[in-house]
Amino acid sequence: MSSYTKSTNFASKDNLTSGNPAKIVKGTEIDTEFNNIATAINSKQDYDSDLAAFALKTAPTGDVVGTTDTQGLTNKTLTNPTVTNYVETPFTANSSTAITLDLTNGTVQIITLTGNATITMPTATSGKSFVLFLKQDATGSRTVTWSTVKWPSGTAPTITSTASKQDIFSFFADGTNWYGVTVGQNYTP
Secondary structure: OOOOOOOOOOHHHHOOOOOHHHOOOOOOHHHHHHHHHHHHOOOOOOHHHHHHHHHHOOOOOOOOOOOOOOOOOOOOOOOOOOOOOOOOOOOEEEOOEEEEOOOOOOOEEEEEEEOOEEEEEEOOOOOEEEEEEEOOOOOOOOOOEOOOOEEEOOOOOOOOOOOOOOOEEEEEEEEOOOEEEEEEEEEEO
């Protein structure tokens, strides 16, 4: 791509005295300028053809996500992404009587039992899953009653009752039910 470069400074001719032969504008000077302009124009990108192709594209809706700024991706659909070395933010709470799990807090939940408790599951949205770390406090022997969880063989696990120990559970939803799996028990945190 070339840029237009002026060959003749026509304005400087205005300052010359009348009768000075350099004051005369020659046809070759004008022709050279027009050729320079044509060369510069013809070597530039043809925006008409690009615009025709661009006009066929469908513009995205919603918030635009930049490549260098930080923005949330709430309610975006990612298809086949590769995520490397990510970190989930764990949600931590204590509970003595009732726990209503809320996945808007995160999909890693760490609950310390400070009394016997009933755990109420969130809405079973198809495709949702989360991990629950269930810890005994320093007293231990706390029990849990699970609300609306389907367990293998229809039997809820007996949680570790030892003081300051924890069990890890994983849950998966099919849109109607939560299915629970014991990942491991009797861990020392």
